[in-house]
Amino acid sequence: MIAAAEREYDAPAREASAATVPLLAVEDLVKVYPAARATLFGRRRSLTAVAGVSFELAAGETLAVVGESGCGKSTVGNLVLNLITPTAGRVRFDGEDLSAVDDARWRDRRRDMQLVFQDSRSALDPRLTVGAQVREGLDIHGIGMPAERRAEAEAMLEAVGLGGFADRYPHALSGGQQQRAVIARALVVGPRLVVCDEPVAALDVSIPAQVVNQQTDLQARLGLSYLFISHDLSLVRHVADRVAVMYLGAFVEVGTRRQIFDDPRHPYTRALIGAVPVARARRSRHGRPVRLTGEVPSPLTPPAGCSVHPRCPFATERCRVERPAALRQPDGRIVACHHPETVP
Structure with a gap:
């Protein structure tokens, strides 16, 4: 695989860095949403979605964030990926302060940090084939030649159990197969950190274990780190190295x-x-x-x-x-x- 080969080339340097610096370090992260309008008595009440969260994540580790709905779990994941801007606090990736990087540097970091969405049906474009969507990240980052990208996308689909599905459209896939396609799209660019935001919550009860087992196998093969956001504690017990209760x-x-x-x-x-x-x-x-x-x-x-x-x-x-x-x-x-x- 193109992306995997490039990551393997960097492995010794990453291992030496991991001995002293965590892959991800979050310090006093805060997200406050200002009130859209005043209350009946003229007061504005802001909403604090994340109130000073700190944690570290080592290379190859899975940290699960658990808690009741609305506690701020997904907001933490979005803040780590800079999909929303923190009100305060700091996120460091491999020792680099992400609040200080420019747009060009963030383009590189986007390859290192990927997201697996909760709702696979909404995450996939119904107008494009599965192979085209998995290949999209390789196209954006200019990885390999066109023929190599097609081969890479097909190899990643094979790795997640969707061999031969490259020419199919999302509507022709089951819910579990759609989620595997979303995982393949996230992993094809060779990330080091994957934020999994309730990755199996929308699936039938018989499917989540299969998908999560696949993610665990890929983690071992590719050396991934997971920030695993979930309310399913039975699942968390199976996949997590450490657990943060929110x-x-x-x-x-x-x-x-x-x-x-x-x-x-x-x-x-x-x-x-x-x-x-x-x-x-x-x-x-x-x-x-x-x-x-x-x-x-x-x-x-x-x-x-x-x-x-x-x-x-x-x-x-x-x-x-x-x-x-x-x-x-x-x-x-x-x-x-x-x-x-x-x-x-």
């Missing part, structure tokens, strides 16, 4: 897959894990499952103190008035809770 625009707990699923420390994490059928057999390890009451507060009027306290059965007066800092625990995980060790 609530109302901020991370409340970040740890390894085993830490999060087998020994969650934040009450919100415990509530999420306790609701997963596969986790029920492990509940005895961390007590009875936590049940949150009430609705998620509006990001237009976030609560004072800990953002989870209106729903948390363990909230104290301190939780109601003081926002907890995200602190590293003795086992290496990060938890934003006033009493992660004492919650019963």
